[in-house]
Amino acid sequence: MLSLSNVNAGYGTFQALFDCTLEVNAGEAVAVIGPNGAGKTTLMRVISGLIPARGGRMDMEGRDLVATPPHRIVDLGIAHVPENRRLFPRMSVEDNLRMGAFVPSARAAFSRRLEFVYDLFPRMKERRHQLAGTLSGGEQQMCAIGRALMSEPKLLLLDEPSAGLAPVIVQRIFELVRVIREQGLTVLIVEQNVQQVLRVVDRAYVLEAGSIRMSGAAEELAASDEIRRLYMGL
Amino acid sequence: MGRIDTRVWLIVIAAGLFVCLAYVPAIIREGDLGFAVSDVFLYEAMINGLLLGGVLALLSLGLNLIFGVVDVVWICYAEIVMLGMYGIYYLHSFYGVPLLIAMPAGILLTAIIGYAVHELVIRHLLDSAPINQLLATGGLLFFFQSVATLAFGIDFRNLGVSLGSFPLTEDIYISWSRLAAFIVAAACVAGLYLFLTRTFMGTAIRAISQDREIMTLMGAAQGRLYLISSAIGGGLAGLAACLLVLQYDVHPFVGLSFGPITFMICVLGGLGNMVGGFIAAFILSELIALGGYHFDLEWGYVFAFAFFIAMMFVRPEGIMGRRS
Ligand SMILES: Nc1ncnc2c1ncn2[C@@H]1O[C@H](COP(=O)(O)OP(=O)(O)O)[C@@H](O)[C@H]1O
Numbered sequence A: 001m002l003s004l005s006n007v008n009a010g011y012g013t014f015q016a017l018f019d020c021t022l023e024v025n026a027g028e029a030v031a032v033i034g035p036n037g038a039g040k041t042t043l044m045r046v047i048s049g050l051i052p053a054r055g056g057r058m059d060m061e062g063r064d065l066v067a068t069p070p071h072r073i074v075d076l077g078i079a080h081v082p083e084n085r086r087l088f089p090r091m092s093v094e095d096n097l098r099m100g101a102f103v104p105s106a107r108a109a110f111s112r113r114l115e116f117v118y119d120l121f122p123r124m125k126e127r128r129h130q131l132a133g134t135l136s137g138g139e140q141q142m143c144a145i146g147r148a149l150m151s152e153p154k155l156l157l158l159d160e161p162s163a164g165l166a167p168v169i170v171q172r173i174f175e176l177v178r179v180i181r182e183q184g185l186t187v188l189i190v191e192q193n194v195q196q197v198l199r200v201v202d203r204a205y206v207l208e209a210g211s212i213r214m215s216g217a218a219e220e221l222a223a224s225d226e227i228r229r230l231y232m233g234l
Numbered sequence B: 001m002g003r004i005d006t007r008v009w010l011i012v013i014a015a016g017l018f019v020c021l022a023y024v025p026a027i028i029r030e031g032d033l034g035f036a037v038s039d040v041f042l043y044e045a046m047i048n049g050l051l052l053g054g055v056l057a058l059l060s061l062g063l064n065l066i067f068g069v070v071d072v073v074w075i076c077y078a079e080i081v082m083l084g085m086y087g088i089y090y091l092h093s094f095y096g097v098p099l100l101i102a103m104p105a106g107i108l109l110t111a112i113i114g115y116a117v118h119e120l121v122i123r124h125l126l127d128s129a130p131i132n133q134l135l136a137t138g139g140l141l142f143f144f145q146s147v148a149t150l151a152f153g154i155d156f157r158n159l160g161v162s163l164g165s166f167p168l169t170e171d172i173y174i175s176w177s178r179l180a181a182f183i184v185a186a187a188c189v190a191g192l193y194l195f196l197t198r199t200f201m202g203t204a205i206r207a208i209s210q211d212r213e214i215m216t217l218m219g220a221a222q223g224r225l226y227l228i229s230s231a232i233g234g235g236l237a238g239l240a241a242c243l244l245v246l247q248y249d250v251h252p253f254v255g256l257s258f259g260p261i262t263f264m265i266c267v268l269g270g271l272g273n274m275v276g277g278f279i280a281a282f283i284l285s286e287l288i289a290l291g292g293y294h295f296d297l298e299w300g301y302v303f304a305f306a307f308f309i310a311m312m313f314v315r316p317e318g319i320m321g322r323r324s
């Protein structure tokens, strides 16, 4: 579904990604793990067009992502839940969700999508008139995921959805990843919670200093001594 | 919720200051509270301050809208109002177009100017340093002044339309054009509020002013929302021109008489915060009116500017602004 080959990217003169090659198949859940500053967020941002790729190829279902203007990426079925959630803090939950359905195709299906999201997160329905900035961390994450789902995406990019949340809520977020997969969505997720994320994905890539160092099936990586030592503190 | 508390306090303090400014000078002068309280001219000054506040609120709204969305302060905003005033003046006085047609045409003209300012200048500077953006819009200010001087000369021109005034009480006369300006400005503020809160496009404009990058993720072409906001902001300048051309002479430098105060209102309210700008417009207009009543008109402005500077120490982020 999504394929990257030899993608480079950076900020100014600083190069953050070096020849990244990665593949996500339809229906899969794939994780990207790696230490802080490895370039995981940069990778997500390149895919959704927020920063340009400097060379390399990126395709979504055979369509060239590099040549697609940033605001058209969502039309290709990619929705990005950014790091730190990035809700519109002074707008209601429902207005946040409304903006998630910005593209014409989603706007036409707004009420159906809204019902879908409210079914998935009944809490969001209760809070629909509340300002997003006043929600708890877990609720904000639900709202951010809900907003991304409004566009009826095929591929969901999740950047550290569990960051800064209490352990009970973290558990719920990972359960949610399972539920989202059952809905037929493909998921690419960045996580620091390596042990937990490897239980909900099929495969994972290990990103270090901007390069992909390792990749494999989730169970294999979870069993690997190196991963256990470096990322699970075992 | 400490933030709410400070706002409540600020309003209480502002109200207290207002009462002091209204009555204390009169008490000192006359040595008699009774006289001050029953001074009709004082109330006339207050009402005129209120009416002025409506137009200033409208002006600050347009500037705030553009700043909130595009993140660039249009220093030249009042000069767009000036061009709108000239447009209406020439259409009406020169070509004999009825005011009811000349005014919408003036609004259309400034909306187009707003659109053009963004498309031809600002768009190319979006990634530049803020100081360069400011200098560019400052340059536009002088450009518009020079163009107006070249095209229209430096004569003061007057529409020559007087709507007259009517007595509110036996002693207080209210000018129709000021009242009309206030009512139209208030209606526009309400209309813009409804547009921003009740329509999809308005919600998108609020969203982009809170997080522009995320709106790109949602599929919004930033450029289009910027252009829409710039055109609406320009149109609001034209609307203000309609109201001002009834009260003031037009000349190439007329923008200078309300440009700085508009900018101050926006900063005082919290740049980009329309509610804050709305409140600040009335605070400053009352300061100007009351200062002008007790002393001279010029003193009103001195008070307003002094208050502004003092507030920059007390609350640099503005009345409704958020600490970043
Ligand atoms: N806006 C930016 N400007 C300059 N450098 C940046 C910017 N954002 C991230 N970086 C740098 O890029 C590298 C990768 O960052 P990031 O993708 O955020 O890592 P991760 O998400 O894996 O923690 C880091 O060294 C970081 O300092």
Ligand SMILES: [Mg+2]
Pocket (backbone or CB within 6 Å): A040, A041, A042, A083, A160
């Ligand atoms: Mg990151």
